[in-house]
Amino acid sequence: MSRSRAAVAQRPMPALLGRWLVAGAAALGVMIAAGQVRSQEEDGIIRSHGYSYFGDLTYPADYPHFDYVNPDAPKGGEISLWAPGTFDSLNPYSRKGRAGRYSWMMYESLLGEMPASGGGAPADAYGESYGLLAESLEYDEGKTWVIFHMRPEARFADGTPVTAHDVVFSHNLLLEQGLPSYAQAVKKRVLSAEALDDHTVKFTFAEGISRRSLIDQVGGVPVWSKAWYEESGARLDEPRMEVSPGSGPYMIESYDINRRIVYKRNPDYWGADLPINQGRHNFDRIRIEYFADDSAAFEAFKAGEYTFRSEGNSKQWATGYEFPGIAKGWVVKEELPDGTPPTPTGIIFNLGRETLQDRDVREAISLAYNFEWTNESLQYGLFKQRHSFVQGAPTEAKGVPEGKERALLESLGDLVPEEILNEPAVMAHSSSPAREIDRRNLRTAMKLLDGAGWAVGDDGMRRNAEGDLLTINFPIPSSSSATLGAFVEVFVSNLQKMGIAAEMEKVDPAQYTLRERDRDYDLIYDSYVAFLDTGTGLMQRYGSDEAAFSLFNPAGLASPLVDKIINISLETETSEDRDVALMALDRVLRWERFMIPVWYNDSSWVAYFDQYEYPEPLPRYALGVLDFWWFNADKAAELKAAGALR
Structure with a gap:
């Protein structure tokens, strides 16, 4: 049975788009941790190495790495997982076709995303982002505009520079060829995107709207190569197996349609030495094996055809893990803590x-x-x-x-x-x-x-x-x-x-x-x-404007009362008032039935061949298997010598 935190079927839009849906989410209402620092403010202009709505950041500008990672984690090895059914596209941004698992993770954004996407949002603090393609940003007190200063060393996988022109192109491409619900929401809020020079980009926002989910929204847009799209003639809204070069730590190595996809760590990844990437992106290869159903996938796992399994089937968890690999100590079965609230x-x-x-x-x-x-x-x-x-x-x-x-x-x-x-x-x-x-x-x-x-x-x-x-x-x-x-x-x-x-x-x-x-x-x-925090993405999920066609509102919920409460939450200026509005929203949504x-399930069920390790304790908000776990070559050699793996 699928865990509550995962949709039963592969979603048409990838995790990289999560920030657009409910940007700035703050887990369990705790926004400000002890020891946080404020962004610099001078002459009404805030300048910072990261962003949160209230300007408070856990990590200072000179942080060496996120606290929860092992900065000395070795690089190397392979991790393999499974996916159900089939795929016929490596473009995860189209409604058409069935995109390959993790095909979004080759792309980066100015402020990055949650773990496993090569982004700059830490797994121990919600509502915060740190510069990835952007080394810094500045914005006015009223948040009517934001300017991102990009890292000039950033490169796509083909070696070409990532520029402000690519950022503007990507923003406009999403408005023209992306999901209608996204385009409709963003056009109301973002008036313009302009490249001030090759490495400086400015976004200007509409007046008379909530200031939430503006800076973090544009900062979370994946950046694609303008040159590649113009030369190839590819469209964002069409399925295709050709992939545009990304700037992220991973790139496509190979694929066999409906059977497997292999991603390899880019040996020339431009951002490998950045503080936000220390102790992260440790596997040389990430292999995805496709199976017709869960039963076939589980049998393949027992046979060592792939090496990491996130279990969602309660019967299997209770009775199925009594195979030789467990008995011989080759396979580890663990319940790991999960500090996030359950997905509804x-x-x-x-x-x-x-x-x-x-x-x-x-x-x-x-x-x-x-x-x-x-x-x-x-x-x-x-x-x-x-x-x-x-x-x-x-x-x-x-x-x-x-x-x-x-x-x-x-x-x-x-x-x-x-x-x-x-x-x-x-x-x-x-x-x-x-x-x-x-x-x-x-x-x-x-x-x-x-x-x-x-x-x-x-x-x-x-x-x-x-x-x-x-x-x-x-x-x-x-x-x-x-x-x-x-x-x-x-x-x-x-x-x-x-x-x-x-x-x-x-x-x-x-x-x-x-x-x-x-x-x-x-x-x-x-x-x-x-x-757990407010954001304009709540309207995409629960609001009326896009209810008739939003992929993120499968019920098609359209309630004037829900709309009103969301709008009130967006206008709150204190965490107390925000929480009051969100409590009212929870009450009304439940009443709607x-x-x-x-x-x-309040824990994560995982099983894996005993060649992987992770930092302890794990951060509260992410398991981080593809982000900050690592490969133990000595253990892997022992498993192969014992015949556990091919």
Whole structure:
């Protein structure tokens, strides 16, 4: 079963775009750590080696490396992982095609991104970025513009310099050929991008909008080679196997379509000696092996065909790791701490379907999910029930709204239903673990459906006044784990017991990706993002403007109340007021019932051949396998000598 922090299918947009979605996220509401430094401010101009919204940075300008890395980690060796299904493109920025795993990681940005992308955001502090392609930046107090001073030594993999002209080109290319939801949001906020000289680029922002997610947004845009695009005629919105040269630490070594991709560390990587890269990007090669499904992939792992596995299947974790490699000590099985909040994963309603626009119908359908039975019978009791979009965070809504949160909600007048003001925050329902469907919940669901106008006919099926059947289609990718298939099958069976014409449909991974993009489903197992700080990316996920087509809003949620609260959060000037607004947002999203929350795991399950090492303790916000783990050549030699690996 897929972990709560990972989507069940490969997302069409890569992790490198995460900063655009919820820029400046601050984990668990803790923004300012002890000992942080302020950016320099003079004559109303802030100058700094990094960026955070409040100007506070954990690392000073002369930091030698991030605290959690091993700066003496050896370089070398290979790590290999698996991916499901197929790929037919190495361009991860197009809606078309199925991009190869990690094909985004060859590209860098001015301020970088989270670990594993070659970026400048540390894994021990959220809401902070440090210069990567840019060595420094300056901006006015009002954040109406920002100027980045780039590193003149930066080079693409083909040896050509990375310039301000490439930055401007990349920004404009995304607006012209990138995702419509991204382009629509950015055009409202970023008025212009201009190269002041070869290594200085300026962005000017619109007036009358929130200052959040502006500097970090433009600082996180991947930078591509203008010359390559102009010479090749390639488009950003088309799938292709030709790749533009990146400036990152890794580059494509080889690929075999639908079988494997191999990335190699660029021996001439321009940024290898920068402080932000010390102790990072340690593997010489990263190999991705493709398999039709999870079962085939697990058997291949046991046979040593790849060497690192992040486990999401609870049955496998509980019972499958009793093979010779474990017994002989060749393979390490570990539960590693995960300090991030669980990703809001669950069964998502397509609100574009007229039958699912009734909140009572959605609540009735949600009662078909039995977490307790699923966890005990299918998942060996290894998971916890999720209730909130920010589970376990200080911004999680609890009980009836009080104090400042209540005052905020009351200020919104008729937009706020009385239930939100006077009833406790919506919690995931409880069920009996004794059987697949809880009879009490079944009775409640039946009453809700009756009240919504879906009566049971003589044939036991539910129809509306026009005689139309209440139908539900729930596709899942055929490459999913057997446990996920079993969970969905039981859920669909419970819907059928309610008189709903429900079906689970297993779909080829490539076809599934298309259906996901086109919202060709009634229900889908997918995820949103936890919001521990505010940012304009919240609108892309939860807002109305792009709801009709945003890939990041699989429900198509469009709520004036949600929009209003997001906008209030964007205008807050203190962390306390921000947290109040985010608590109200969590409460309202849960009330909307557009997702049935499922399970989550508060640790990372990993298994790997005993030739890898990592710094201890691990940083709070990233496992960092492809970022700051390293290869132990002596251990690898022992494994090969023992016949554990080829």
